[in-house]
Amino acid sequence: MQSFSYHKPGTVTDAASLLAARDNAALLAGGMTLLPTMKQRLAAPDDIIDLAAIRELSGITMEGEDLVIGAMTRHADVAGSDLVKEVLPALAGLASRIGDQQVRHRGTIGGSISNNDPAADYPAAILALNATIVTSQRAIAADDFFVGLFETALRPGEIVTAIRFPRAKRAAYAKFPNPASRYAIAGVFVAQTGGAVRVAVTGAAPFVFRATDVEAALSANYAVEALERLSIDTQDLMSDIHADREYRGHLVMVMARRAVAESLKRSG
Amino acid sequence: MEIGFTLNGRHVEVSCKPSTLLSDLIREQLSLTGTHVGCDTSQCGACVVHLNGDSVKSCTVLAVAADDGEVRTVEGLCAVDGTLHPMQQAFHENHGLQCGFCTPGMLMSAIDLVKHIPDPTEAEIREWLEGNICRCTGYQNIVKSIIAGAAAMRTAS
Ligand SMILES: Cc1cc2nc3c(=O)[nH]c(=O)nc-3n(C[C@H](O)[C@H](O)[C@H](O)COP(=O)(O)OP(=O)(O)OC[C@H]3O[C@@H](n4cnc5c(N)ncnc54)[C@H](O)[C@@H]3O)c2cc1C
Ligand code: FES
Ligand code: FES
Numbered sequence: 001m002q003s004f005s006y007h008k009p010g011t012v013t014d015a016a017s018l019l020a021a022r023d024n025a026a027l028l029a030g031g032m033t034l035l036p037t038m039k040q041r042l043a044a045p046d047d048i049i050d051l052a053a054i055r056e057l058s059g060i061t062m063e064g065e066d067l068v069i070g071a072m073t074r075h076a077d078v079a080g081s082d083l084v085k086e087v088l089p090a091l092a093g094l095a096s097r098i099g100d101q102q103v104r105h106r107g108t109i110g111g112s113i114s115n116n117d118p119a120a121d122y123p124a125a126i127l128a129l130n131a132t133i134v135t136s137q138r139a140i141a142a143d144d145f146f147v148g149l150f151e152t153a154l155r156p157g158e159i160v161t162a163i164r165f166p167r168a169k170r171a172a173y174a175k176f177p178n179p180a181s182r183y184a185i186a187g188v189f190v191a192q193t194g195g196a197v198r199v200a201v202t203g204a205a206p207f208v209f210r211a212t213d214v215e216a217a218l219s220a221n222y223a224v225e226a227l228e229r230l231s232i233d234t235q236d237l238m239s240d241i242h243a244d245r246e247y248r249g250h251l252v253m254v255m256a257r258r259a260v261a262e263s264l265k266r267s268g
Numbered sequence: 269m270e271i272g273f274t275l276n277g278r279h280v281e282v283s284c285k286p287s288t289l290l291s292d293l294i295r296e297q298l299s300l301t302g303t304h305v306g307c308d309t310s311q312c313g314a315c316v317v318h319l320n321g322d323s324v325k326s327c328t329v330l331a332v333a334a335d336d337g338e339v340r341t342v343e344g345l346c347a348v349d350g351t352l353h354p355m356q357q358a359f360h361e362n363h364g365l366q367c368g369f370c371t372p373g374m375l376m377s378a379i380d381l382v383k384h385i386p387d388p389t390e391a392e393i394r395e396w397l398e399g400n401i402c403r404c405t406g407y408q409n410i411v412k413s414i415i416a417g418a419a420a421m422r423t424a425s
Contacts, residue, residue: 006269006286006332028330035289035328036310048286052333076322100399101377102313105322106329182398 001038008050012057012161015049016136019157022047027159029072029111032103057110057161060084067091067165071110079104088129089266090171090189094121097175099182110160113145116152116207118238119183123208125165125173127200128189132164139164149206168193170222172263174255175203178242185243186251190259192222199256204237204248214256224260227253271335275300276344284331290324291315293331294341302342302372306401313400316373317341323380325399342372345379354420355379355413364413366404373400378414382421390415 009015019025026045028034037043051057057072060081067087069078078084079096098104098112098121112122113133126133126142133140136159145153154160168191175187184203188211191198197218199211213233217226234249243251272281275298284293294303294317303326306314310328317326318340319333345353352360355378365371374397381388381396388396393414394407402410 001287001289003285003287006330008332031330031333032310032328035330039308050330050332100313101380101396102316102323102325102399103310105319105324 002044004045005047006050007047008053010053012054012136012159015051015054016157016159018049025049027051029108030074030106032107033111033115065167069109069163071160071162072108075104075107078109087167088165088171090173091125094125094173109163114152114154114160116146116150118149118206119203121175121184121187121202124187124189124200124202126163127208127210128191128198129165129168129171130193130198133160134162134164135160146208166193170263172259174258174262176251176255186248186255188252188255188259190256190263197222201252204252206238224257227257227260269332271332273334273336274338276340286332288331289327290329290331290334291326294326300341300343304369304372306369313373313377314370316376318376318380323377342375345375354424355417358417358420359413362409362413362416364409370400370402374410378417382418386418386422388418
């Protein structure tokens with residue numbers, strides 16, 4: 001790996017000023033994406049700002065009715081948290097199926113959503129649950145956060161500090177993993193909050209999106225049967241060696257039905 | 269950079285570059301070559317060590333992450349008198365390896381599994397080994413070894 005200067009600030013404020021003062025710096029969270037990318041020389045930062053020492057960025061708490069997860073909270077901690085299992089079991093289940101145990105011991109929710117890999121799992125939960133992304137500068141609604149392939153609404157120098165999840169009446173995530181990488185070939189998160197139903201799809205398109213036809217069908221009738229004859233428009237889906245767009249479209253509907261069935265078995 | 273940490277129960281102080289990977293520090297500078305580097309792309313799990321008690325892929329962790337922490341490698345498993353760890357003994361008895369390249373990572377993952385799930389089912393073992401690739405055995409004897417190793421660890425504790 002090419003060399004870089006290493007910084008380990010103790011507060012978000014210090015991390016933000018380090019980031020602002022440098023042209024080619026990168027934040028390091030779990031490193032499970034950044035370090036492989038640097039080894040491949042797809043990224044070559046001059047400065048690495050490690051968020052590991054910033055205590056305020058880790059942890060899972062309830063704030064009012066919201067479940068708040070710090071950006072540096074590792075996948076394994078979300079998967080194993082009694083609080084998450086009680087309030088949003090679908091989210092704990094999603095985290096427990098990211099990659100493998102060693103990846104879950106390092107990878108963080110903040111790193112995952114900032115990276116916005118088209119096949120990442122967390123973006124689907126955040127979009128379907130209508131979560132809010134809290135940063136060092138502002139709060140961003142899920143609908144405004146994921147804007148393109150590996151692209152988010154984050155401005156240069158902005159640091160994700162936490163994600164706020166409202167409670168859901170029903171929620172579930174179904175994923176068809178790539179057998180080699182465990183990333184989603186298609187993953188669907190379904191959430192019913194109050195009267196509204198939101199359905200987010202990952203893995204199938206260049207970035208996570210809401211399946212509005214599926215949402216409309218489920219808003220009218222929250223049941224697996226409501227999706228029986230429905231298909232999604234495959235025009236904007238991805239085709240690659242793992243799956244062409246027709247197959248991905250088919251998988252999205254299968255995952256959507258599985259998620260609805262699962263969500264009807266339990267709440268949250 | 270100067271960093272210090274506990275390695276297999278012994279305190280070590282080393283100097284490394286910020287870009288040094290934990291796997292390289294362990295193998296090249298500390299000469300513990302039991303930790304293998306198979307893929308160097310976070311896929312194979314040959315490089316798994318315990319960092320502060322958790323199994324991690326040391327090829328995808330900066331060495332500086334170990335500063336003030338605790339690292340355990342496969343060399344730290346056996347007792348001072350050379351008696352094998354129950355999991356190592358189980359791999360030995362159940363022929364849980366062929367070429368042995370993946371074995372250090374398998375052992376480190378398996379021991380972490382038993383810490384979380386003391387009596388794992390075959391399905392739980394296979395699920396937990398998602399990040400450990402073996403190109404020889406077909407996994408059958410590895411799973412058998414871990415079932416036996418977990419039982420031995422329960423008796424030992
Ligand atoms: C073998 C393997 C399998 C995987 N399988 C899956 C899978 O099945 N599903 C899945 O979803 N993911 C998977 N991943 C990715 C994994 O979840 C990563 O942990 C995640 O994508 C990145 O998180 P990180 O904490 O490691 O971030 P890093 O790699 O440290 O950072 C990623 C990017 O985000 C930026 N960043 C990090 N934190 C912040 C912050 N707080 N604010 C702003 N920017 C920030 C960094 O600068 C960097 O650009 C896999 C990874 C590997 C190696
Ligand atoms: S060498 Fe680290 S995962 Fe393969
Ligand atoms: S025994 Fe050869 S790779 Fe596993």
